[in-house]
Amino acid sequence: MQDPVFSLLDVERSYELRGSGWFNRSSRQLKALDGVRLELQRGDTLALVGESGSGKSTLIRLMLGLEPASDGRVLYGQRDLAQLDAAERKRFACEVAFIYQNARGSMNPRMRIADILAEPIRLHGLCAEHDIPARVAALLDRVGLPAGLLQRFPGELSGGQVRRVAIARALAAEPEVIMADESVAGLDVSVQAQVLNLLRDLCRESGITLVFITHDLGVASYLCDKIAVLYLGRIVEQGPTDAILNTPRHPYTRALLQAFPRFDVPLKASLSGEIPSPVNLPQGCRFAGRCPQVQTACRATDPSLTALEADRQVACLFPVTAA
């Protein structure tokens, strides 16, 4: 077994909420992430699944080093992300690429597509200056966009085109790890299929490690070999995609699956209520309030992520048995 690319060791991220008034200076802690343990091997494709507010984006920002962990450690290879020196940071920037959820916002509106794509190539000195135009054109071709877009500005492109430019930019530095935050959400179906196929081909062909945030289990199953389900800042279930989709062991995963529309079954809301506020976490299991099969023990004991089978972990006191 080779070394993992990323390892997260009981990572926590909490934000301090200060009282707004002069007399109300009491501060409270908002735990966006609470003890996340995760290992990512080279070539893995992992989907982070969960409702809004479950901590998916925070987790990915921590893995990118955009935010420090309040507790625990994020290791890239063998090194702590918080302790990288300048050279290592540069290497990290080259090897790990991020595709923003807001693709248009992640591009300088005053730069042409050609310059946007050339920037990482030039920055990491990946090829000689006179080869850059050819390389940029090849990148654009790879994501299926016409070369005529090179002289355009991001504001002149459609949503789907901008997403694909964002992917092309992520590929420009020839990264080993790509992280994508909801990269297909809100695209129309045909464009979504194109983007998904593109990402899938990339992972298959170049052996890129992919971390993909989505709330769409269909997308997750198409693209990724592994799924980690997050709920309120903690991984409640993780394992291979097929196993999780076929035999969900955590009631939350099962509820998510039931909420997924199908042709043959009428849709019913399987989860009642909103995700609770992470400011005042209830005692015991954090899902207890919404769990359809909650028991008294759930309200007292906080279950930890335990291995059920090989590669399969669940944080539930009474995991759902395979139906």
Next chain:
Amino acid sequence: MSEAINVAPLARGSQWKQRFLQPLLRQRSAMAGLVILAIYVVAAVCAPWLATHDPTAQDLMAALQGPSAAHWLGTDSYGQDLYSRLLYGAQLALIIGFASVALGLFVGVAVGLAAGLMGGRTEWVLMRIVDGLLAFPELILAMAFMAVLGLGTENVVYALALSFVGPFARMTRGDVLQVKNQPYIEAAKLMGVGTAAVIWRHVLPNVVSPILVQAGMRISIAILLESGLSFLGIGVVPPTPDWGLMIAEGRAFITMAPWISGVPGLALAILLVALNLLGDGLRDAFDPNTQKDAG
């Protein structure tokens, strides 16, 4: 591939036209302002050849003469040729106007960038200094600095530049605060772009256009302030051909020789109107708040 490379610069040129030239050409009043300004610039640049007399040559025998064949616009109380002084005065006014705005712009943008990007204590200190500068009206501030620095053309430039640092710094900081939280700044840092390159390539281009428009409008203020300082006797040193100075000199003879004050006054008024027309046109053409198809 070679075709694509050949086509690219052409496309770039035509797009430049489309983005910058056409919106400006559409502003009729701005074009009128530009034409008048161009005449002034030509007159200023060609002053040595256009002038009929030495602008500082005194000829007391010919003092206080009205317009004639020898002195096209008449002479002042020292017998200096007003036409020649007017041309050299245009030179001085434009140089002081552009130089002081350029200097104020440079320092102001630097201060604004530093304050906006560094934040924290640095920002607090810098912005309190800027508040201090902004607390005084520009003319009062420039007068105070002229009193400290002493008379002279360069000192006028420094004093005016200083009075412009405040507005430019404040404006830059505001825009930088808005831009620095944009995802593309974070994305650039994440890609490993160095701090200087982030500022130069990603922050500056996104804050610069409203600032340049503002700079264009400030040039007319600078020229007006400079003439005001000279009129009050704390600007350039007297023999220098300066419009403010000329107006002040003509004041005593306003009833018997109104052209002494009238000619430079009119020249100043026309230049200021032209600059304001141009500034308004620039703002309408490029300010994102008024631009219709903001990209």
